[in-house]
Amino acid sequence: MTFIHSKAAASVPRISLADGATIPQIGLGVLRIDDEGVTPVVESAIESGYRHIDGAAGYNNEAGVGRALAKEGVAGKHANADRRAAMWVTTKLKDSEQGYDSAMHAFERQLQLLQLDYVDMYMIHWPTPFDWRAAETWKAFVKLREEGRVRTLGVCNFMPSDLERLHKETGEYPTVNQIELHPTWQQRDVVACCKQHGIAVEAYSPMARGADLNAGDGVIEKIAKAHNVSPAQVILRWHIENGTIIIPKSVHADRQRENLDLFGFSLTADEHAAIDALDGPTRAGHDPATFTYA
Template structure:
């Protein structure tokens, strides 16, 4: 018999819709991001998220916490069997390990740390156009997919020119493009290109690391008051209504629960439009044309 906490987690998980991908798979629209959490600290964070009902965890080799993530999955039983099948697990390749053979070796290392037999999505972390190896890297990822060790292939931070180059070299569009996306940096050209080619958009820093909570001289707060929710929930709801996959990060159990609880209200058209109008010219993170996450 399920305990009350288990029932609550199951109910929370059930509220999160899946986003259909171009490869036939489906990803939970809300996941937990674990960037900038130390390896020793990430285990309880992931455990509390799984307990709250998260069934999508977004990790990366470059975060240097795959070991802690793996320990959390093992401790909760989400690394094998029936429980593993209920979880969408993403990790990403280090930029320094791009290339065919090096990507295959890197993936083996990630699986050992994660203590799983497969990942749901493996991603190229940055396009590094100044040292382009995404075509060869993609071929390695495709082999992992053919071997059943990866279900879905994705990229992060790819601009339209990078997506087109990858397609020219491999004949494939990725299933997902994970990009910096929030009310003050909406990347509408990237989003439009992705939609045109059937690529799902996933937003990291969906609240600009908290900066967008105060965007627009109180616009977000006013909408939050009208719906009796938090400003964070308003921004996440805006993403949900846009069909965007989101991976908000929180190390606090209650905030993790709030970030899942965005399906009990709907933004009015004028409210959604007011958030659309917050778009600005300045990103909060790094420029894909110059950055590498080694």
Template sequence: MLGTSDLAVAAAAATVPHIALNDGNAIPQIGLGVLRIDDEGVVPVVETALKLGYRHIDGAAGYNNEAGVGRALAATGFNTGEQRKKLWLTTKLRDSQQGYDSALAAFDESLKLLQVDYVDMYMIHWPTPFEWRSGETWKAFRKLREDGRVKTLGVCNFLPEHLERLHDETGDWPAVNQIELHPTWQQRGVVEFCQQHGIAVEAYSPMARGADLNAGNGTIAKIAQVHNVSPAQVILRWHIENGTIIIPKSVHEERQRQNLDVFGFALTLEEHAAIDALDGPKRAGHDPLTFTYA
């Protein structure tokens, strides 16, 4: 079991692979998600994750906790200097602030709350096809990148039709598409489209908020028993082997530790195929065709 000494933390951080992106940057394959953690509560959660060796934090303006994330980064020294360079920090634009001028203003506010000079990735949170403004928003994103305030540009919850529309309007494919993805909702068509166009896939709800731990009449638990790991570690290992970026959320130190500790075992081809076979017809979250968040 990992300790929290400097050596152990360095080892944990070094163990996580980086996924090469189409813009020349590379993102740590495992990060910490901070959805549904209030602004005060997120501070110790982020501090603990950084202590354990996480070097990728995934946030959003719509989570209403950017200020808390910023306080955690400042308290740990990860907001400036050499420590900042070791961290991949993502935030996302509120859907209500899409558009050129409004996106630029929103980004200024996010930087202030996060107490940093730049973010590693800025993302459009939802495509909102019923009020499409992603083309103009993307032009603002490109300016932020040109100004050195953002390194990588991404989107969340985009279906192939949205990715194609964005490309038609801007000539760009995003570097990352963050989507709901877990064993019972694998979105193979979306994943295949992204792979064909050099877009890295990032999974939120990688365990369906815990629901997939019991998927397949004990399939996950049986595999976990064989490897002497937790069911959560089995699912995260499946994602890792698929080349997917993952941002599991936990407010508990031991679970954070376990979520980072998925490199000491490998699934057999049969085990991996058994998890592949759990794919189902129903998402756990929201429909990108109809939903808007914040």
């Protein structure tokens, strides 16, 4: 049962959520991997020790993720109960399918593609404040949670105003807010709002799609050399020390293993502060106030 007792998996801390669930702090993101290509990527990640897969309907690869989960004994007809319990699977609702009925129908399709009986977290992908349907969508999410088919409810890209509007209309905050977050775009106002309301912060693009590896005129590389690790490991370690959940994407098994190997060193206070000082005014991705995806 090396799956259950994997040393790499055991090294990853679990973050406690407001509803009592615990999520592995490091997961694998699968954005921009086609349906056929994602299967071996997820398989290699699980075999490397990942116990957290972050997907979405909008990535158009849920069937491929499901095939990998089935091959690894997590999903499908021959799923192993212990393996399923050890794995955290997140997926997200398409923006075009927000609303009560459409969300319920979408979830049925997604669950079938993933070959699962339940998902650990279901998320609203973007707030679309210009076409706000989050309150009705949330009612569907609550129903799915009550039925035991979703363990915990999250959102992505919600700004403080979106979080407050959701709470005003539903009486709930999400357990997790997944946002673009990296050294040059730290979104401190959003992070502070999340902490105030007991919402865990999850970072996508934790290295700004690689751009932050060269941020700060060699700051990251200097720290990496001091610890004999890679610049990527330095940035991911910074996130870990901040208590942030991270979902770095890599299609390469060696890089996947490197992105898990963050617990043999620690940043000094000065090193951590130097990375904090890299914060800047420019996001790498889209503006949640105006963007809709899928």
